[in-house]
Amino acid sequence: MKGGIGLGMLLCCLAAFEAKAGCTAAGIASPAGYGSISSTLVRTVPQSTSSSNSGLTCTPGGISLLSEAYFKATITPTGPGMVGPTGDVITYTIYANNSTAHPITRGQAFDFASNGLLGTSAPSVIPLYFTTAVNNVAAGVYTETLNIRWDWKYCTGLGILGVCLGYDTGADKHSTLTVSMTVANDCTISAPSISFGSAPVVSAFSTISQTISVNCTKGSAYTVGLGDGTHPVSVGGRRQMISGSNYLAYDIFQGAGTTRWGSVGTAARRASSSAEVNPGNGLGTGSQIFNYNAKIYSDQSTPPAGSYTDSVVLDVGF
Missing domain, CATH: 2.60.40.1090 (Fimbrial-type adhesion domain)
Structure with a gap:
């Protein structure tokens, strides 16, 4: 009798700690717009902007990501950058945080989890950051559309003994994100x-x-x-x-x-x-x-x- 009661209590407690969560990849992510910048500034000073949501949205929660979790983004095309009306190009670097510590190489998967950028819970959104190189370009509207492939896996709930009760996974899910700048005559x-x-x-x-x-x-x-x-x-x-x-x-x-x-x-x-x-x-x-x-x-x-x-x-x- 005591053994049966103990097993029932364990099952109860395991179920009590389960959490429902999940991620989805939106078709269109929040755009990253620089606004209107004078050609002199574009030519002499790196310009920065960000996208508040790069396409992946998750149900947040205080759930351990565990060592096996990953949230990977693969960004294409591999170049050249924002293209303007005369064919001039504004090149830029994509960063995983609002510093230069984590640049993202286009065409290669970047894991936000293993790089320590997500803490211990699933992210509600993942922002991206963009900083231009200095570019001597003509005036006009410059744009580039990025394709972001998302792959993820993480534990959605833990039992009392630290056992994962379930996983949320996604593979080859895609979002598009537009990066733009208007270069003004100066x-x-x-x-x-x-x-x-x-x-x-x-x-x-x-x-x-x-x-x-x-x-x-x-x-x-x-x-x-x-x-x-x-x-x-x-x-x-x-x-x-x-x-x-x-x-x-x-x-x-x-x-x-x-x-x-x-x-x-x-x-x-x-x-x-x-x-x-x-x-x-x-x-x-x-x-x-x-x-x-x-x-x-x-x-x-x-x-x-x-x-x-x-x-x-x-x-x-x-």
Whole structure:
């Protein structure tokens, strides 16, 4: 009698510790979107994003995974990365956690369990993390669709003696995950100030010859404009420096010529194709140089002595 009662109690207790759990692989996982990033940042600084759910969803619970458990992801294709409208590619690395400690090699199974990333229970979801290399690319939308094969096995319940009461398994289950980024046109500009120095009369000021350096997104066609300053005679007219209530008229001209460099109208602006150095579309990794000359008009009366200044806005249009 005592032996029979003891066996019944053991069966009771074994059943009491059983837990129901299971995993499923969704057809479409949460996308990993970088959003809109300037081409300058894409070219100079690694960018990071993540997918909150890479496709595998499990019923969580405080159940030991045991040494034989595995949650394996095999990610394909093996390359090349996010592809844009001109064929440029943004390469990136996939990580199993939000550091660089666990990179995932495409085409090879990565086990989240054996790498110690899941703790002691089945995961509710498994996120993935993405960090780009620096890439010199044209503007546009870049995408790649990843296929993730899931294989898993883990214990869904333990008895009082530590015996596994059942397993949940899955093999060759698939999810797709889209990685995307919008690369926005951008430029870096170097435009030194113009200093005419000093002179006793307007006719004694020398013409200044200088350059503006512009580095814009790879493949971008753009124009460069110079505003009329803060005190123009009229829109598109002479620019003027000011000292108190007095003015000194001057202007900025394209290249070494006499065509005024302005901001409104095709002739007033300078196209990237007209650069003196590296004419054409933007290079991304190299600058285009625009020459100009600036002079003070000699057909005006010499104003009172003083320090005359103006501020001109340089703009780039795509």
